[in-house]
Amino acid sequence: MSAGVLFDAPGPKAKVRHRLLGGLGLLLIAAIVALIGWKFQQQGQFASAKWKPFTQSEIWNSYLLPGLQGTLKAAAISIVFAGVLGGLLALARMSSVRPLRWVASVIVEFFRAVPVLLMMIFSFGMYVQYNVFPDAQRPLAAVVTGLTLYNASVICEVIRSGVDQLPSGQREAGLSVGLSESQALRTILLPQAITAMLPSLVSQLVVVLKDTALGYNVLFNELLYAGNNASSNYSNLVPVILVIAVIYIVINYALTKLAVWIERRLARRGRTVAGPDAMAGGGLGGSATGPDLSKNTQAA
Amino acid sequence: MSTLFDQFDVWGAFWMTIKLTVLAAVFSLVIGTVVAIMRLSPVPVLRFLGTSYVNVFRNTPLTLIVFFSLIGLWQTLGIELSAQLSVNAFRFAVIGLSVYHAAFVCEALRSGVNTIPLGQAEAARSIGLTFGQSLREIILPQAFRGAITPLGNTLIALAKNTTVVVTIGVAETAYLMSKVNEDAADQLTNVFILSAVFFVVLTIPIGLLTGRLSKKLAVKR
Amino acid sequence: MQIRRMSAVAVVAAAALTLAACGDDSGGGSGGGGKVTIGIKFDQPGIGLKQGEKYSGLDVDVAKYVAKELGYKEGDITWKAAPSKQREQLIKSGQVKMVVASYSITDERKKEVSFAGPYFIAQQALLVKKDSGITDLQGLQGKKLCSVSGSTSATKLKAKVPGVNLQEFDTYSKCAEVLASGRIDAMTTDDTILSGYANQAAYKGKLQVVPGVGGDEIYGIGIKKGDTATCKKINDALKKMVQDGTWKKAVETNLGSEYKIDSSKNPPQPAACS
Numbered sequence: 001m002s003a004g005v006l007f008d009a010p011g012p013k014a015k016v017r018h019r020l021l022g023g024l025g026l027l028l029i030a031a032i033v034a035l036i037g038w039k040f041q042q043q044g045q046f047a048s049a050k051w052k053p054f055t056q057s058e059i060w061n062s063y064l065l066p067g068l069q070g071t072l073k074a075a076a077i078s079i080v081f082a083g084v085l086g087g088l089l090a091l092a093r094m095s096s097v098r099p100l101r102w103v104a105s106v107i108v109e110f111f112r113a114v115p116v117l118l119m120m121i122f123s124f125g126m127y128v129q130y131n132v133f134p135d136a137q138r139p140l141a142a143v144v145t146g147l148t149l150y151n152a153s154v155i156c157e158v159i160r161s162g163v164d165q166l167p168s169g170q171r172e173a174g175l176s177v178g179l180s181e182s183q184a185l186r187t188i189l190l191p192q193a194i195t196a197m198l199p200s201l202v203s204q205l206v207v208v209l210k211d212t213a214l215g216y217n218v219l220f221n222e223l224l225y226a227g228n229n230a231s232s233n234y235s236n237l238v239p240v241i242l243v244i245a246v247i248y249i250v251i252n253y254a255l256t257k258l259a260v261w262i263e264r265r266l267a268r269r270g271r272t273v274a275g276p277d278a279m280a281g282g283g284l285g286g287s288a289t290g291p292d293l294s295k296n297t298q299a300a
Numbered sequence: 301m302s303t304l305f306d307q308f309d310v311w312g313a314f315w316m317t318i319k320l321t322v323l324a325a326v327f328s329l330v331i332g333t334v335v336a337i338m339r340l341s342p343v344p345v346l347r348f349l350g351t352s353y354v355n356v357f358r359n360t361p362l363t364l365i366v367f368f369s370l371i372g373l374w375q376t377l378g379i380e381l382s383a384q385l386s387v388n389a390f391r392f393a394v395i396g397l398s399v400y401h402a403a404f405v406c407e408a409l410r411s412g413v414n415t416i417p418l419g420q421a422e423a424a425r426s427i428g429l430t431f432g433q434s435l436r437e438i439i440l441p442q443a444f445r446g447a448i449t450p451l452g453n454t455l456i457a458l459a460k461n462t463t464v465v466v467t468i469g470v471a472e473t474a475y476l477m478s479k480v481n482e483d484a485a486d487q488l489t490n491v492f493i494l495s496a497v498f499f500v501v502l503t504i505p506i507g508l509l510t511g512r513l514s515k516k517l518a519v520k521r
Numbered sequence: 522m523q524i525r526r527m528s529a530v531a532v533v534a535a536a537a538l539t540l541a542a543c544g545d546d547s548g549g550g551s552g553g554g555g556k557v558t559i560g561i562k563f564d565q566p567g568i569g570l571k572q573g574e575k576y577s578g579l580d581v582d583v584a585k586y587v588a589k590e591l592g593y594k595e596g597d598i599t600w601k602a603a604p605s606k607q608r609e610q611l612i613k614s615g616q617v618k619m620v621v622a623s624y625s626i627t628d629e630r631k632k633e634v635s636f637a638g639p640y641f642i643a644q645q646a647l648l649v650k651k652d653s654g655i656t657d658l659q660g661l662q663g664k665k666l667c668s669v670s671g672s673t674s675a676t677k678l679k680a681k682v683p684g685v686n687l688q689e690f691d692t693y694s695k696c697a698e699v700l701a702s703g704r705i706d707a708m709t710t711d712d713t714i715l716s717g718y719a720n721q722a723a724y725k726g727k728l729q730v731v732p733g734v735g736g737d738e739i740y741g742i743g744i745k746k747g748d749t750a751t752c753k754k755i756n757d758a759l760k761k762m763v764q765d766g767t768w769k770k771a772v773e774t775n776l777g778s779e780y781k782i783d784s785s786k787n788p789p790q791p792a793a794c795s
Contacts, residue, residue, distance in 0.1 A: 006340055006342075006421050006425075006431060006434060006435070006439065007342040007425070007430075007431040007434075008425060010342060014342070018342060018343045018344070018345075021343045021345070021346065022343050022344060022345030022346065023345075025343070025345050025346055025349060026345055029349065035377070036372065036376065036377065039376045039377050039378075040376060043375075043376060043702055045376070049722075049723065050723075058573040058574075059573075061573075062571070062573045062574055063571075109500075109504065110496075110500060112456075112503075113456070113460075113496075113499050113500040113502075113503040113504055114460070114495075114496045114499050114500065115460035115461070115463040115473075115474070115499060116460070117463040117464060117466075117474050118463060118473070118474060118477060118492065118495055118496065118499070121474070121477050121478065121481065121492075122477075122488065122489075122492040125481055125488045125492075126488075126489075128607075128610050129488075131614060135610070135611065135614050135616040136616070206358075206359065210359070210360070210361045210362070211361075213361035213362075213363050213364070214361075214363065214464070216363075217466075217474075217478070217691075219602070219604055219606070219607060224361070224363065224364070228564060228692055228694065229563050229564045229571050231694055232563075232564035232565070232566060232570060232571075232692075232694045233564075233566075233570055233571060233572050233573075234723075235566075235694075235697075235698075235721055235722070235723030235724065236723075237371075237694060237695065237698045238371060238376075238698070241364060241367065241368065241371075244364065245360050245364050245368075248359060248360055248361055248364070249355070249356060249359045249360055252358075252359035252360075253355055253359050256355075256358075256359065367695075371698075371699075374704060375698075375699050375702045375704045376702070378704075383686075384686060385665055385686045385687060385688040385705075386687065386688075388688075389688060389689075466670065466691070467690070467691050468689075468690065469670050469688060469689025469690055469691075475670060475671075478670065478671060479670070479671045481606065482605075482606060482671045483671070
């Protein structure tokens with residue numbers, strides 16, 4: 001349903017009221033921003049010495065860009081692994097072999113329940129203890145392990161719910177032309193489910209990207225870790241963290257936009273399960289396709 | 301295993317995780333509902349603010365938000381929530397967690413609203429209910445019911461995300477793990493298994509419960 | 522099957538090659554033109570700090586001197602981040618030839634690695650604001666103290682001054698930031714690390730070190746367990762560094778003119794290698 005149907009088109013009086021409310025809201029926000037700005041100013045957070053490094057190439061070339069590269073690398077590797085593993089788990093969870101289904105369910109439920117951070121710390125400790133991976137790659141390996149295990153189980157569930165939401169006629173038609181259960185799953189249901197769930201798979205990428213920030217706990221050179229080193233050098237912790245936050249928001253916002261765009265395209269083709277986003281006008285978030293999408297944009 | 305319990309405050313860490321989860325759940329539900337109402341409201345500025353809220357907080361890593369709630373509010377604005385610093389850090393951790401998850405609660409509620417047929421809102425309007433009335437009487441009650449599953453998922457995510465507040469020194473489960481890693485690395489496997497079991501025990505019932513609730517409370521159409 | 526076995530062989534061969542390459546990298550022995558990898562802190566001003574592509578600090582200067590004496594040119598040194606949690610592992614796995622990273626010699630650690638040196642004896646201290654009025658441990662009663670999660674210095678202080686109010690972060694830089702803003706009263710760890718902050722441009726003249734609130738921290742150079750040959754060479758280098766005045770200069774430039782070297786302990790006599 002559309003937000004537009006929740007209220008009548010505002011009349012002259014309502015328009016005045018809305019403007020007033022809007023003005024007040026803006027004033028309030030402006031006041032808060034000003035207060036924070038003023039306090040920051042008092043503490044010298046805007047001192048040019050703290051911001052000047054950002055105008056020079058050193059902080060970017062030696063710290064932030066390598067960190068960003070680490071973040072993107074870990075996210076890219078993890079999403080690929082998670083996609084593959086998640087697909088396999090989904091196949092297993094929907095297979096007709098009972099033990100396989102059972103094992104896959106246990107794996108999915110377990111890794112969905114354990115915090116990513118714990119998995120990273122633990123796998124890092126294990127890799128160190130048993131000398132798995134070369135030393136330099138160990139933090140990356142730990143980050144990828146944690147992200148892959150968690151996101152694979154989420155992706156498995158996304159795909160499964162995508163299959164569940166397909167009309168049952170699809171499967172039946174497949175069976176009636178002589179496909180086996182697994183053939184129908186692989187050739188008919190999965191391709192449709194994955195296309196339909198593409199937006200929520202893309203927004204899962206946002207989760208992965210944000211979660212790489214946990215990697216600094218296992219000494220992985222990602223954006224936050226690099227930022228910590230940078231702020232030790234330039235003694236400008238708050239400015240560095242502000243800049244890093246902006247970088248994350250920009251990238252993730254772009255990804256969310258991509259998800260919405262894909263969703264719209266699919267909606268035009270009549271492919272989505274839940275239909276087009278009725279709130280398109282104000283809808284900037286990614287949860288417009290109904291419960292399943294928002295369900296899967298959880299967890300950082 | 302027993303040395304683990306002698307040497308470290310395992311139960312204290314678990315209890316801290318539970319406290320963080322429950323408090324942040326309550327606050328994020330409240331904030332999230334307010335933001336969702338803003339996003340649905342007829343006032344364009346409020347809609348814009350609601351949307352910006354979600355875009356900013358959903359796209360920033362939780363670590364940064366938690367850290368900033370302490371640095372921004374405590375260090376910069378001078379708001380102190382307790383003279384006892386460990387309690388102070390705990391309360392700011394709750395704020396950071398709440399603010400972050402409120403963005404997800406808002407989106408869950410919006411998806412709950414999306415499940416309500418158009419006719420409901422039209423009927424409400426045609427009998428003369430104002431925006432506030434139709435929201436209170438018609439839309440939100442149904443939206444909450446429709447949003448139980450995504451809300452449950454947010455709650456599960458929240459329970460797990462409490463591990464992030466180790467960054468400001470709150471003594472919860474991840475803090476316990478990093479301390480064990482430092483002081484008694486041979487116990488790492490034990491403490492991981494223990495923590496994993498703890499989180500499984502904590503989160504799986506939430507999933508089952510919300511699953512059952514959402515079936516039971518589903519609006520018959 | 523054939524292909525699979527072949528690829529297994531290839532993997533093993535590749536691994537062997539990599540290992541051999543690693544050995545060449547860090548092994549070098551008496552050096553002479555080889556390359557060397559040294560573990561240092563990347564985020565501790567005055568100790569080991571990454572400044573763009575350059576590195577500075579007491580540990581860095583000591584490492585450079587020792588490396589030179591071992592026969593490596595400065596350009597042949599590869600610096601590697603050696604945060605506290607990773608130091609033993611870096612040495613044991615042969616990824617670095619030595620670790621010079623405010624690395625205290627303890628019996629616990631001696632089980633895993635060997636130490637050359639010591640090259641410096643630091644003490645636990647407090648870092649406070651200049652006008653705070655905190656001059657000793659007792660002044661800390663009821664005050665707000667900052668330290669790094671799980672560090673032993675905070676635990677030790679808490680035992681001595683039970684009324685202290687503790688905030689923990691994951692890095693010392695965060696403590697320094699909050700300390701400078703006045704929201705906490707003191708932070709605690711080794712006086713060398715604290716002097717590094719007190720001496721940093723942004724904090725200079727604002728923060729002050731209160732010495733002598735705890736025990737000694739004896740900084741050694743971590744090397745592979747049982748490598749007495751290298752240990753002896755490093756000790757000779759350290760002795761030479763003290764004799765020719767480089768040591769004193771390194772301490773002064775990195776820890777600042779206000780840092781009082783405890784001459785009853787420093788420079789320390791390198792211990793016998795075992």
